[in-house]
Amino acid sequence: GSSADDEPISLELPGLGMNRRDFMKAGAAVGTVSALAGCASLTGGGTNTQTTSGDVPDHTVAPGEHDEYYGFWSGGHAGDIRIFGLPSMRELTRIPVFNREPAKGYGFDDETNAMLEDAGGYTWGDSHHPSLSETDGKYDGNYLFVNDKANGRVARVNLKYFETDAITNVPNVQAVHGCCIQSPNTDYLFANSEFRTPLPNDGRDVTNPEKYVSVFTAIDPESMAVRWQVQVDGNLDILDTDKDGRWAISSAYNDEEGVEIEEMTRDDRDYVKAFDVPAIQTAVDNGEYEEVNGVPVVDGRRDSLLNSGENPIVRYIPTPKSPHCVEVEPNGKYAMVAGKLSPTVSIIDIEKLASEPDPAKTIVGQPKVGLGPLHTTFDDRGQAYTSLFIDSQVVKWDIETAVDSPDNSEDAILGKIDVHYNPGHIQAIQAMSTEPIGDWLVVLNKLSKDRFLPVGPIYPDNDQLIYIGNDKDDETGGMELVADHPVYPEPHDAIFATKDKIAPAKTWDKADYEGEKEYVSETNSRVNRIDDTTVEAYASVKRSEYGLRDFTVKEGDQVTLTVTNIEGSQDIVHGVAIPEYDVNLALAPQDTREVTFRADKPGVYWIYCTYFCSALHLEMRSRMLVEPR
Numbered sequence: 347g348s349s350a351d352d353e354p355i356s357l358e359l360p361g362l363g364m365n366r367r368d369f370m371k372a373g374a375a376v377g378t379v380s381a382l383a384g385c386a387s388l389t390g391g392g393t394n395t396q397t398t399s400g401d402v403p404d405h406t407v408a409p410g411e412h413d414e415y416y417g418f419w420s421g422g423h424a425g426d427i428r429i430f431g432l433p434s435m436r437e438l439t440r441i442p443v444f445n446r447e448p449a450k451g452y453g454f455d456d457e458t459n460a461m462l463e464d465a466g467g468y469t470w471g472d473s474h475h476p477s478l479s480e481t482d483g484k485y486d487g488n489y490l491f492v493n494d495k496a497n498g499r500v501a502r503v504n505l506k507y508f509e510t511d512a513i514t515n516v517p518n519v520q521a522v523h524g525c526c527i528q529s530p531n532t533d534y535l536f537a538n539s540e541f542r543t544p545l546p547n548d549g550r551d552v553t554n555p556e557k558y559v560s561v562f563t564a565i566d567p568e569s570m571a572v573r574w575q576v577q578v579d580g581n582l583d584i585l586d587t588d589k590d591g592r593w594a595i596s597s598a599y600n601d602e603e604g605v606e607i608e609e610m611t612r613d614d615r616d617y618v619k620a621f622d623v624p625a626i627q628t629a630v631d632n633g634e635y636e637e638v639n640g641v642p643v644v645d646g647r648r649d650s651l652l653n654s655g656e657n658p659i660v661r662y663i664p665t666p667k668s669p670h671c672v673e674v675e676p677n678g679k680y681a682m683v684a685g686k687l688s689p690t691v692s693i694i695d696i697e698k699l700a701s702e703p704d705p706a707k708t709i710v711g712q713p714k715v716g717l718g719p720l721h722t723t724f725d726d727r728g729q730a731y732t733s734l735f736i737d738s739q740v741v742k743w744d745i746e747t748a749v750d751s752p753d754n755s756e757d758a759i760l761g762k763i764d765v766h767y768n769p770g771h772i773q774a775i776q777a778m779s780t781e782p783i784g785d786w787l788v789v790l791n792k793l794s795k796d797r798f799l800p801v802g803p804i805y806p807d808n809d810q811l812i813y814i815g816n817d818k819d820d821e822t823g824g825m826e827l828v829a830d831h832p833v834y835p836e837p838h839d840a841i842f843a844t845k846d847k848i849a850p851a852k853t854w855d856k857a858d859y860e861g862e863k864e865y866v867s868e869t870n871s872r873v874n875r876i877d878d879t880t881v882e883a884y885a886s887v888k889r890s891e892y893g894l895r896d897f898t899v900k901e902g903d904q905v906t907l908t909v910t911n912i913e914g915s916q917d918i919v920h921g922v923a924i925p926e927y928d929v930n931l932a933l934a935p936q937d938t939r940e941v942t943f944r945a946d947k948p949g950v951y952w953i954y955c956t957y958f959c960s961a962l963h964l965e966m967r968s969r970m971l972v973e974p975r
């Protein structure tokens with residue numbers, strides 16, 4: 347056709363005054379940097395030529411049947427988590443995290459509103475990296491954690507209720523990007539601040555970029571309190587941990603500590619940071635830190651006292667320029683650092699982090715995988731799958747062969763498959779735990795271009811399902827593209843667990859809020875006037891009535907409405923909507939919510955239920971009568 351896609355796009359990166367020799371020097375293929383910016387030119391107009399063969403299991407799930415796996419997607423700057431069933435890829439629900447969300451009443455009741463306000467009061471977040479809690483290296487189904495890149499926060503989702511129950515606004519950071527729990531027992535939640543800022547960022551040193559720092563943060567996953575931080579050289583990026591509770595390994599860029607792109611890409615090396623968690627803990631216990639905004643900050647810069655001895659607290663491992671991600675394979679033996687600007691993956695031997703005095707020698711393999719490697723995932727057979735952003739492909743490779751082959755060799759490559767288009771994260775079932783399954787893989791493509799009906803100039807992403815259960819000696823190594831799935835902008839990452847690992851409640855357990863909120867029974871629905879301007883109203887709700895048929899307040903009263911859904915049956919949800927008062931509660935069975943507002947508009951306000959709950963749903967009504975003063 348003659349669409350804009352087919353027209354050549356300049357390979358120059360606007361504003362980047364680098365010449366081609368600089369790219370080469372940076373260990374990148376010619377034009378790689380500009381291709382990352384103007385990638386549309388390199389994806390081709392390719393159509394899907396791979397078809398599925400007979401030995402791929404049916405990914406569709408029959409009516410009434412369940413999926414095998416839970417998938418937890420980050421929503422990117424939508425700020426939420428989305429739950430998909432795999433392999434059908436049906437979206438099951440969304441969990442609002444950093445975003446207020448009316449369908450679930452999140453941010454509308456007093457408790458969730460206060461949580462969002464206490465966490466900074468921002469109206470949005472940018473969730474990238476979901477991480478499931480583990481016990482003994484296996485997903486335990488208790489919690490999911492996720493970062494907010496935009497506002498430097500981390501949040502916890504309680505998987506009993508599939509609801510966000512804590513958000514921590516991390517001090518001393520800007521742009522929390524890398525975020526993951528510490529394997530194997532979730533002793534810490536770790537978070538990387540990507541952007542370098544003065545420490546503290548209170549107006550000092552704004553014009554002294556050499557004083558900006560990036561910090562690694564350890565958070566207690568139960569209290570969600572920040573325990574300690576480590577400041578380092580360069581910009582921290584994405585991270586993963588080993589499987590033994592010792593090392594947290596972060597990708598990093600801008601070792602030059604520049605503030606403009608030319609400065610950030612001047613040298614030919616960057617340094618992955620491997621944090622020795624027990625050693626940092628010891629330094630904190632010994633008081634070897636500076637307290638900043640109430641947090642002990644340990645100095646992990648390359649030339650610091652704690653790093654200059656024989657047992658540095660942070661190891662600086664040289665890699666090609668500007669790597670993207672770190673992923674540790676399920677055995678915990680190797681950490682894979684995808685090269686991004688370099689067409690390689692650097693393989694770090696985790697055991698060598700403690701024993702090898704020369705950090706460069708902890709890299710035991712560097713297979714050449716293709717252009718723009720961003721993320722790597724794993725099956726249960728010692729094979730890795732890396733997304734190639736520029737090549738718009740997934741490459742399958744053999745880990746031990748890559749370790750045994752000379753650097754930059756292609757010996758380990760088992761096959762490549764085209765994806766559509768420009769993949770970011772890639773994830774196989776349970777690949778982040780010690781129990782990978784090795785059947786399905788999802789590749790999260792940043793562009794969908796021609797794959798779906800056009801929906802205006804902001805396109806959906808395209809998450810593609812690939813079957814990896816058949817190892818074959820063919821062009822793709824047996825990988826088969828099975829399905830395209832449009833997704834609302836803009837998931838970055840996903841994590842998948844077998845369905846037996848996740849056990850959500852069907853109704854609320856009122857013991858979980860006893861002492862904090864009153865369970866309002868039908869007979870205890872009432873209105874209490876506390877003083878001249880304060881009213882508390884308590885109402886039960888069931889099909890098809892509220893415990894209060896009406897209640898009267900005076901203009902200007904502060905009203906706190908407490909409502910309990912007294913239903914015992916699963917899936918019978920009721921709502922409390924008050925027109926013109928911006929009140930919107932959603933109540934699962936046995937749940938109680940409170941909302942406080944000022945009744946500043948006299949008149950009659952019909953309270954109605956937002957969830958269609960019975961044949962008399964429309965008649966299910968109450969009235970708030972606001973009398974003029």
Ligand code: CUK
Pocket residue numbers: 474475523584670671720721770771838839
């Ligand atoms: S980052 Cu987005 S594609 Cu935030 Cu995990 Cu790599």
Ligand code: CUA
Pocket residue numbers: 888889890919920921955956957958959960963964966
């Ligand atoms: Cu309750 Cu509709």
